[in-house]
Every structure is written in structure tokens, then in C-alpha cells.
Amino acid sequence: MARGELIFISGGVRSGKSAYAESVARASGKGRKVYLASGQAYDEEMKERIERHRKDRQQDGWLTIEQAYSMESVLEKLTPDDLVLWDCVTTWLANELYEGWETGGTCANTVGCMEQKWSKLQETILEMMNTVHSLTIVSNEVLDDFVRDELYQSWLGRIHIWLVQQADRAFEMENGLSFRRK
Incomplete structure (x- = not known):
């Protein structure tokens, strides 16, 4: 089986990266449009936002799979x-x-935990690329995110480097404009 195309898009908060990613994914073939959503409903406001986004995507022909973990x-x-x-x-x-932040037992506090999760995610992304026609992945910029934590930023940078290396095409978004990096 031929390897599917991997497209990586990163940008700042409110840069237009998600809307751009939808248009890029839509243009990459004629198959079923599948949206993998990583959000979680921690409160009623977030629950309502997730449901609104799911309905909007459904009206646009997307199948949404809610998948925060695994x-x-x-x-x-x-x-x-x-x-x-x-x-x-x-x-x-x-x-x-x-x-597990509520109890203090986070992966961030456990030696080797994030390495295992990252290794599993790499395997999963490679398997997805061997399964689907195209895989478009969106991410925030490393220093332009809601989490101002050195460990988090380090992991995000590491993940970005690997994704750009694996990607067939990589874009950076800024103010609604896309800049091709690869």
C-alpha cells in the first residue's frame, strides 16, 4: 500500500490554521473527511463549544471522532x-x-512516561500514513500557546521537528496567511 500524504500546519492562536487545514485536507483527495478532535469538555462552556464545532463540521460533511487520548x-x-x-x-x-494534575501524579512528573507516549504517537502517525489517503496535522506554535511551561514547550518543539521531517508539506500560518516551509 502506498504511503498517504502527511501535511503539517502550525501557527499562533487565532492564526487561521484550523480553517486553512480544513481547506488543505478537503483539497487533498475525494475520500471521506474525518476530523480527529482532541478537545475535552471540562465544563459546560467547553461542552457547548465542542458540540457546536461538531455540528458545524457535520454540516460541512466531516465525520468527527472525539479522541483526547490513545x-x-x-x-x-x-x-x-x-x-x-x-x-x-x-x-x-x-x-x-x-x-492527573489534580492529584499531582502527572506524566510530566514520571520519568520516562512522556517518552513512552511520544513513541506510541509516532508509531500511530506512521501507521495512519500507511492507512489513509492524507493526514493533516495542526499544532500551535511552540512559544505561542496557552501553556507557559518549559517542559511542555520542549516536548512541543521536539514533536514539531519530527513532524516537519516526516511531512510531505509543512506550512506556517500567520494572520490568516500560509507560508510553505517544506
């Missing part, structure tokens, strides 16, 4: 013609790194 569990739901959009790496990273 990205590998979506593999069985994907088909070779799928145009997959994962929005976004930064939410996944915050979920994984800081899960």
Missing part, C-alpha cells in the same frame, strides 16, 4: 480513501503531559 484507537475506524485532519497536537500534548 490516538491509536482511531486506527480501526479509518479507511484507505480517508482525508484525516487532526486538530490538534497541542491539546493532545497537554492532555497527556498533565493528566
Whole structure:
């Protein structure tokens, strides 16, 4: 089976990266449009936002798979013609790194924990690329994010470097404009 195209898009908060990623994913083929959403509803406001976004995407022909953790569990739901959009790496990273913050037992505080999660995510991304027609991944810029934590920023930078190395095309968004980096 031929490897699917990997497209990586990063940009600042409110840069237009998610809307641009939808248009890029849509234009990458004629298959089923699958949106992998990493958000979690921690309160009523977030629950309402997630539901509103899901309905908006559904009206635009997207199948949404809510997946905050264990990205590998979506593999069985994907088909070779799928145009997959994962929005976004930064939410996944915050979920994984800081899960359990209420009790102080986070992955960030456990030696080797994030390395295992990152290794599993790399395997999953490579498997997705061998399963689907295209995989578009969105992420916030390393220093332009809601989490101002050195460990978080270090991991995000590491993930970005790997994604750009693997990507067939990589874009940076700024003020609604896309700049191709690869």
C-alpha cells in the first residue's frame, strides 16, 4: 500500500490554521473527511463549544471522532480513501503531559512516561500514513500557546521537528496567511 500524504500546519492562536487545514485536507483527495478532535469538555462552556464545532463540521460533511487520548484507537475506524485532519497536537500534548494534575501524579512528573507516549504517537502517525489517503496535522506554535511551561514547550518543539521531517508539506500560518516551509 502506498504511503498517504502527511501535511503539517502550525501557527499562533487565532492564526487561521484550523480553517486553512480544513481547506488543505478537503483539497487533498475525494475520500471521506474525518476530523480527529482532541478537545475535552471540562465544563459546560467547553461542552457547548465542542458540540457546536461538531455540528458545524457535520454540516460541512466531516465525520468527527472525539479522541483526547490513545490516538491509536482511531486506527480501526479509518479507511484507505480517508482525508484525516487532526486538530490538534497541542491539546493532545497537554492532555497527556498533565493528566492527573489534580492529584499531582502527572506524566510530566514520571520519568520516562512522556517518552513512552511520544513513541506510541509516532508509531500511530506512521501507521495512519500507511492507512489513509492524507493526514493533516495542526499544532500551535511552540512559544505561542496557552501553556507557559518549559517542559511542555520542549516536548512541543521536539514533536514539531519530527513532524516537519516526516511531512510531505509543512506550512506556517500567520494572520490568516500560509507560508510553505517544506
